[in-house]
Amino acid sequence: MVVETPEPNLALEEQPLSNIVEVLKAFRARSLDLMKDGRFKYLMIFKNVGAQAGASQRHAHSQIIALPVIPLALKEKLNPCREYFVEKDRNLYEDILRNEIKEEERMVYENAGYGVMCPFASRFPFEVVLMPKQQRADFHACKDHDLVLLADALKHVLMAYRQGLNVPSYNLVLHTAPIRHGKQTRWHTLDFDFRWHIEILPRMSGIAGFEFGTGFHINPVLPEEAARFLREVNAGVNE
Template sequence: MSELRWDPLKQHWVIIATDRGRRPRDFLVEPEPTEMTSCPFCYGNEDKTPREIYAARPAGPPNSPGWKVRVIPNKYPALRIEGELNSRGYGLYDVMNGIGAHEIIIETPDHNRGLAELTPAEITEVLKAWRARFLDLRNDTRFRYMVLFKNHGLRAGATLSHSHSQLIAVPLIPPVAATELRICREHFESKERCIFCDLIDFELQSGERVVREFANHVVMTPYASCFPFELRLYPKRHGHDFALLSDGELGELAVAMKDMLGRLKGVLKDPPYNFILHTAPPRQPRLGKPDYWSSLEYDYHWHIELVPRLTQIAGFEWGTGFHINPTSPEDAAAFLREAEF
């Protein structure tokens, strides 16, 4: 069982997940991309993975070929679904059991196509899988937040090259989300407006950092980008919850995502990247307290944040929380606007 440990000085939680069993020798050799002769995410190898939780499957029984998108539990999960949290103190520290869910969304049966190469219709099927898993995991009241993310490329942490995204449900609101939610709440309480809506308005007027504007979405580089070619994809219409999007809205989002990923690939030649879906946490009426997040429909605004992994995070960044970015977001936006792809 992994543990969540609290650092009272850094004010953060860490997941100590030793089930993956690392010893010093595991770190001696630079890891190589796992290119098995037999990829567990390809057709015909469904029995090499845990049993599927969800599939977009026009034909065939579960755990057989014929699917378009397939969701499975992670074989080596950072958090486990069984058990209770058992939150407790330990000296100055806090600790709880590593309860959560860790799922893999296999985005295509085709081993050699990345998310950027899928058609908008195929990407829409991936987005429907995300939505279905969000809605299902919300039924488990132990989970306070769901993190949907994608690691693309070895340098971005992808140990299998077959295109996939991941969903981790955690028993508390993570620090990055907590800060964002608090800022949104404060802005709404003082101005009765969404801070993201204000920010999107400002950026559309300025235009300097806009990469591509669609009818209902905008792709842009953030003004205070931490990394070169960092990107945000915002829905222009206010909405706090990705999981409430309609099929039609997911279809439009798929077009914007394909455009964003295609431009990035064109300008930077298929760079490693991470993206993260930021959306509202589930409501928690079970706690018997007034639901703190009940007004999120007004003050939070879901979006996607993408970070290409072009530069190293070094001692200064780690020690300070400051980032040094050698590429101005305005230059990055200009390169991406002119991308051929």
């Protein structure tokens, strides 16, 4: 558990940028410490906000869970990245980010270090993914300067949610590479083919029988419309 502020009613995005940077530094420091334990293969950093997103308490907080296995949901990201790299000799995330920046219509925010976009195949209305422009598989390898830019990007998108979507419930999940413990494992290519990133899933529509039975998600909002809306909210906030 990472407590993000001593204030009982202050959300992460309402805090000064320097405080958000401190939260991100806590993620990094805890990650580096947990990685010393050879039993752990994966560190899951996540944040549940609001009752609809499964939050069990209101005070602004994030969670870090260390796992002795690499989750299947992560392997379903890692394996296609490797296949893409083997086939094209290029990084999948880099290609997606470059393409989205060029096409513009699904971009929500961009600064010197990060791009934030509504994914082409968004599962939820106003879902966003945030990824670094620099190739890096491990979140814990971020420098202080990277974390300042990350805090800026997070503050922008979470503030757009707060202002534009009336303080929605959401889940934030940080996907980073599995811990390699300096060993040559089957994941030794991750430094080239995988990139850490953050997914933020607003929980305004439910997960119901159809989603459980099929794995498909019904999303009534086009990612292009969601991105335009969040851009316009951001512009209004920053005027």
